Amino acid sequence: MVMPQLWRSVRAPSPDAPLTLSPSAPGLSVQPGFRLQIEADEAAVAERVAGVLLEALEVGEPVGLATGRTMEPVYGALRRRVAGWTPARRGRLLVRWCSFNLDEYVGLGPADAGSFAAVMAEALGLPLGLAAGQLQLPDGRALDPDAEARRYGAAVAAAGGIALQLLGLGSNGHVGFNEPPCPANAPCRCLELSSATRRQNAAAFGGDPAAVPERAITLGTAEILAARRVLLVVTGSAKAEILRRSLQEPPGPEVPASWLQRHPQLQVVVDAAAAAALS
Numbered sequence: 436m437v438m439p440q441l442w443r444s445v446r447a448p449s450p451d452a453p454l455t456l457s458p459s460a461p462g463l464s465v466q467p468g469f470r471l472q473i474e475a476d477e478a479a480v481a482e483r484v485a486g487v488l489l490e491a492l493e494v495g496e497p498v499g500l501a502t503g504r505t506m507e508p509v510y511g512a513l514r515r516r517v518a519g520w521t522p523a524r525r526g527r528l529l530v531r532w533c534s535f536n537l538d539e540y541v542g543l544g545p546a547d548a549g550s551f552a553a554v555m556a557e558a559l560g561l562p563l564g565l566a567a568g569q570l571q572l573p574d575g576r577a578l579d580p581d582a583e584a585r586r587y588g589a590a591v592a593a594a595g596g597i598a599l600q601l602l603g604l605g606s607n608g609h610v611g612f613n614e615p616p617c618p619a620n621a622p623c624r625c626l627e628l629s630s631a632t633r634r635q636n637a638a639a640f641g642g643d644p645a646a647v648p649e650r651a652i653t654l655g656t657a658e659i660l661a662a663r664r665v666l667l668v669v670t671g672s673a674k675a676e677i678l679r680r681s682l683q684e685p686p687g688p689e690v691p692a693s694w695l696q697r698h699p700q701l702q703v704v705v706d707a708a709a710a711a712a713l714s
């Protein structure tokens with residue numbers, strides 16, 4: 436367990452510098468490479484995360500990307516940064532870009548507005564001018580979703596695995612679409628979405644949870660934990676309690692994100708609202 440006293444003792448950021456915590460105290464269940472950064476608000480989180488993503492993308496490392504409302508300001512910040520670059524630097528980024536999204540709904544393809552393929556095309560593909568296929572996602576329209584999940588997991592492996600994995604946090608503790616209960620070694624697969632997740636994601640489907648696809652293909656906890664670095668991004672007071680459970684309760688299948696405590700290089704970037712329940 437993270438020692439509550441340690442967290443409290445370091446929470447004294449200056450107004451213009453984020454709190455950075457690199458715990459090495461005995462008793463912590465997280466690894467020495469763990470860093471928690473608490474920013475004032477969502478906009479500051481987005482700026483920090485966009486910078487970390489671009490560093491990896493610029494050198495051509497395979498980056499794992501995520502969707503969800505948390506990532507909208509992140510991709511906005513990324514677009515703004517790139518827009519300010521020289522054409523040469525921008526061109527190098529586009530040539531080297533290698534990304535794999537975490538997940539996709541079964542049955543949906545790029546032409547469906549609710550698909551993650553469509554979300555990514557709008558957020559990054561079209562504005563940046565990435566070539567078709569550079570934003571890699573599982574094919575939700577594949578006739579055999581189980582085979583597609585195996586193909587996608589193999590494609591990630593063939594790229595040498597994920598160098599930097601960006602993650603949001605589901606309100607039920609899922610990462611990607613790894614719904615609880617989930618072991619630490621679940622592979623890329625096709626699975627049933629929980630009703631909690633379908634409710635959480637209903638906004639993209641006219642607010643109707645029943646319109647959210649019942650299944651998805653997701654990278655598993657196995658591929659996520661095998662990433663060289665993991666970057667977990669959490670904003671808003673609604674996620675405060677599940678963030679606390681993810682970081683400050685012993686890891687277990689009921690909160691899939693809690694397995695991240697075992698990752699040797701976990702960076703967590705949150706806003707003050709999401710950090711509120713960390714004791």
Ligand code: GLP
Pocket residue numbers: 501502503504505506537538602603604605606610611612632636
């Ligand atoms: C979604 C995605 C996750 C995402 C999470 C949080 O269902 N599959 O990858 O990180 O749930 O979503 P949001 O940022 O909208 O809260």
